[in-house]
Amino acid sequence: MSEHDETLRFSLEARLQHGLLAVSLAVLLLTGLPIKFATLPWAHVVTAFFGGFPALLSAHFAAAALLAGVAVFYLVTLIRALVRGRLDFSIVPRPSDFVDFGRHLAYLIGLRPERPRFGKFTWWEKFEFWAVVWGTTLMGLSGLILAFPERASSFLPRWVVGVARVAHSNEALLAFLAVVIGHVFAVHLSPHVFPGSTVWWNGRISLAQLHEDHAALYDLLAAARTPAAAPPPAASRASASPVAVKAGPRVADRTLIAVELVVFLGLVAAVWVGLVPYLLK
């Protein structure tokens, strides 16, 4: 095992699901946000790019159908794994994730010397996954109500239609900000993956990366590959690893870090300044 070895992290099916999700989400946001922000000039530019409002809305519906298809695709793979007894529950949050979250923050502000040893999925990856599950369900249901209000109101109170519109519109903004701030940083701009992780494309992750971000999984993998040399579980925590990988995260250019710090803090401040007045209304 060397630092440059790779291991398969995501199956072809998972990558396909991620890719289709990304395409549908991009089109949904591109065609949906102009409807929310119809007063702003760029909304008209986007509408003109699609060739008018009917085309914009058609693209939105088409992307929504694609997303629904991805959701069905995912559920089918889940059920298949369940039937075969291979369902992986590692994405389900556990109490240890909350501990990891606290320890991670403590490490980031310098109160702990070591990064927590994350398993297959870090706490923020689990958060993002369940945010997508919540978001897709909410957007799917509210979108269906908005697309067929007359049918929905035949078995739902009228105010539910109004609530669906508010929820659809604001969950869209939440999803957009979660993607452009949280996800884009995690997989593109974070200095240790900059300019972007390639695991979404070929599914492979380097052992060095695995050791940094998923140390607990790395230990399991190392133990499986070299059973004789596998340290006992109690020792594995302290004894780093049987292969030579850099200790601690890879470092990056300080200019990049400074620029990103300014950009992200500016973004967060802009969201606060933009939204807090509405919170007080």
Add this chain to the structure above:
Amino acid sequence: MRLGPRRRIPFLSSGALLGAGVAGLVLAALLHPGPALAQGTTGARPASGPGAGSASGYATAAGVGASGAVAAAGGSDCLGCHARPLTVTRQGRTVTLTIDSAAYEASPHGQVGCVLCHGPDPHVGLQQVRARALSACGDCHAGHDFSGGIQTVVSAVPDQPGLWVHPAPPLDCTGCHGPTHAVVPRSDPASSLNRANVVGFCGSCHKAEADAYLLSFHGSAYRLGSTAAPACGDCHAHLPPVRRGGQVAAGCVRPLCHSGSGTALANLMASGAEHVTPLDRTKGVDGLARWVTWKFFLVLILLNVTKDGTVIAFDLACRWRQAGRERSREKIREGGARGRERA
């Protein structure tokens, strides 16, 4: 269909003002300019000076001279006098009797002539003429389909003015459609009821409703140039939408918009309030539910952004420190290597 008995014309109730028939019509236009005039629609422009007549009425104007042959419709004959600057003084008020002949002839009414509305002898009595003029719209526009003629009216004006959305001055027919003598079809960009103007026009009084509409999906689609999205008049022309029920709903069933039967849509419309925004928390369950949902998502967005921002900021700060340590370690290594080289 007749408006006369219902309509109160206070300043004329004395009955003292008789004669000068056309003056009544111009008065109507002057007294009912409505927002249409404020929006710059061409109308009867107040004039004064040379043509100012005496209190005795149109007789003064006779001296101006008439045009040639009497047209069957009465158009050019009347305009012979009324196209010129022409005013009379009534009880101390200066009343303009001038018709903007260019605007009139360009309007659909320019094709029908004066007598169709004003009768063959308009100079009979101001009150009569005025009543006649106001009810005259309904003579042609109520219950008729203009598909073979000037303009198709999708929703015919109902026969009973009591059912109209705006049954009284200043918002009777001319208040929205523009002055009778300069009326333009809705398709004309100059019309207050043109798609491009109608939301601002109605919103000058119905501000809350217009603002709520512009925040709705219909409003967004309208702003983004959809020709299918309903603007004010598509639901509210002449009758409120619930009374127009099935008629409105039938127009909504179209590809990309609403499906199913018009009845289902009519039920939807009747089942709750329209023009409600998340800010209307006092407007019953419709408003309160929106308000609560809106606040919930605002909090969710701010919490999520704060979580991401905090982690990212600390993560970057941590890497900044590590990059500094790494750099100083490299400097030490370089220094050691140079020292060995020298040795």
